[in-house]
Amino acid sequence: MLPEDAARRQLVERAARDILGGAGYRRIETPAFEATELFVRTIGEATDIVRKEMYTFDDGGGRSLTLRPEGTAPVCRAYLEHGMHKLPKPVKLWYLSSFFRAEAPQKGRYRQFWQIGAEAIGSDTPETDAEIVALLAELLEVIGAHQIRLRLSSLGTPETRAEYREELGRYLHANEERLSSDVRERIDLNPLRAFDSSDPATRDAMREAPVLLDRLDDADAEHFTRVRELLDDVGIRYEIDPTLVRGLDYYTRTVFEFESAALGAQSGVGGGGRYDRLMEQIGGPQTPAVGFAAGVERILMAAGEPEVEAPLVDLFVAVAAGEGSRDAWKLSRDARRAGLTAQSELAGRSLKGQLRHADRIGARYVAIVGDRTEVSLKDMESGEQRELPLAGVIGAVRGT
Numbered sequence: 001m002l003p004e005d006a007a008r009r010q011l012v013e014r015a016a017r018d019i020l021g022g023a024g025y026r027r028i029e030t031p032a033f034e035a036t037e038l039f040v041r042t043i044g045e046a047t048d049i050v051r052k053e054m055y056t057f058d059d060g061g062g063r064s065l066t067l068r069p070e071g072t073a074p075v076c077r078a079y080l081e082h083g084m085h086k087l088p089k090p091v092k093l094w095y096l097s098s099f100f101r102a103e104a105p106q107k108g109r110y111r112q113f114w115q116i117g118a119e120a121i122g123s124d125t126p127e128t129d130a131e132i133v134a135l136l137a138e139l140l141e142v143i144g145a146h147q148i149r150l151r152l153s154s155l156g157t158p159e160t161r162a163e164y165r166e167e168l169g170r171y172l173h174a175n176e177e178r179l180s181s182d183v184r185e186r187i188d189l190n191p192l193r194a195f196d197s198s199d200p201a202t203r204d205a206m207r208e209a210p211v212l213l214d215r216l217d218d219a220d221a222e223h224f225t226r227v228r229e230l231l232d233d234v235g236i237r238y239e240i241d242p243t244l245v246r247g248l249d250y251y252t253r254t255v256f257e258f259e260s261a262a263l264g265a266q267s268g269v270g271g272g273g274r275y276d277r278l279m280e281q282i283g284g285p286q287t288p289a290v291g292f293a294a295g296v297e298r299i300l301m302a303a304g305e306p307e308v309e310a311p312l313v314d315l316f317v318a319v320a321a322g323e324g325s326r327d328a329w330k331l332s333r334d335a336r337r338a339g340l341t342a343q344s345e346l347a348g349r350s351l352k353g354q355l356r357h358a359d360r361i362g363a364r365y366v367a368i369v370g371d372r373t374e375v376s377l378k379d380m381e382s383g384e385q386r387e388l389p390l391a392g393v394i395g396a397v398r399g400t
Ligand code: ATP
Pocket: 070, 101, 103, 108, 109, 110, 111, 112, 113, 114, 115, 246, 247, 266, 267, 268, 269, 270, 271, 293, 294, 295, 296, 297, 298
């Protein structure tokens, strides 16, 4: 991450602080690695992430650890371990952290990348789902991501899903000859991924496949209707996509994904959903929850890598000759302690070189310190220069 990238990332951080903080979400950071078991159990053994994208290593003490590929399971682990269930519900948390996946690096896809995420833990109301979707929508809007499309669906409960998987499996087996080989191989392992295939014949076959959204039980269907109404109420547009499957197994009910047509191949900007059973899977009490995660690099790409303004330099302290360097060193330090942004000459340039440098970094004022007790203070915008005692420089710059 280069300095320009860091400055852009701060845009995301500031927007998150305003938007998520404004809705009562508090920041959390978990360790960069966790017990491998945590991810295998929650993300699911048949998923791409667990099958081939995790950086897993032995820590030398017989423990298998994994660099975090995602943030939800670690946040839930921390929630349980630190007794956060005693806090008023829902417990609202956000994070901005780096994640790791063993993938072929390309534009928008890296082995180490950043995600901004939020989790609302302890509530099963559709209002919470709608809030999570709306917060990510607002974040993308404020940062300026272009050509955003929101896909929405519901996965129901694991029970409905299990029945549906069997139905889908039967359909896929009956149509095996139309499917690509990798989809065929995974029929029993993960039939839902068949909807993700880019193979034309497979896509053709999937058009007539049964969809889970038509199989939801009454409570799940009602929950989904309510989420849609709430999004309609605030004018958030979405497309219902019954084939939306997420790359993690822990989702229940609402799932969603934001995409940007401005991104090309890696079009996914962020997504999330409800995960009402995850907490139980890691040994906690039944705790409904919903969250989102979005890729920071992809948000910024979709926003056209926004220009960030160079930081303001109030004062550059230049040295005219000899003894002045000690006064200059003290002056720049005092100026910073008085709340100004100030730099002094560190490269041994000539006075002319120093003035050119001050101009390049956009300094508002340059103080030229020499052997005399008087200092020249130059206003870089007007070019006006005046003499004043060393002790008066900070006051003069602050007074402007
Ligand atoms: P994709 O389909 O692009 O692989 P995903 O479904 O694996 O995405 P999620 O697990 O939902 O992604 O992660 C949420 C977001 O994190 C993605 O929408 C994307 O913006 C970002 N993301 C995921 N993997 C990477 C990566 N390797 N490099 C950069 N960003 C990533």
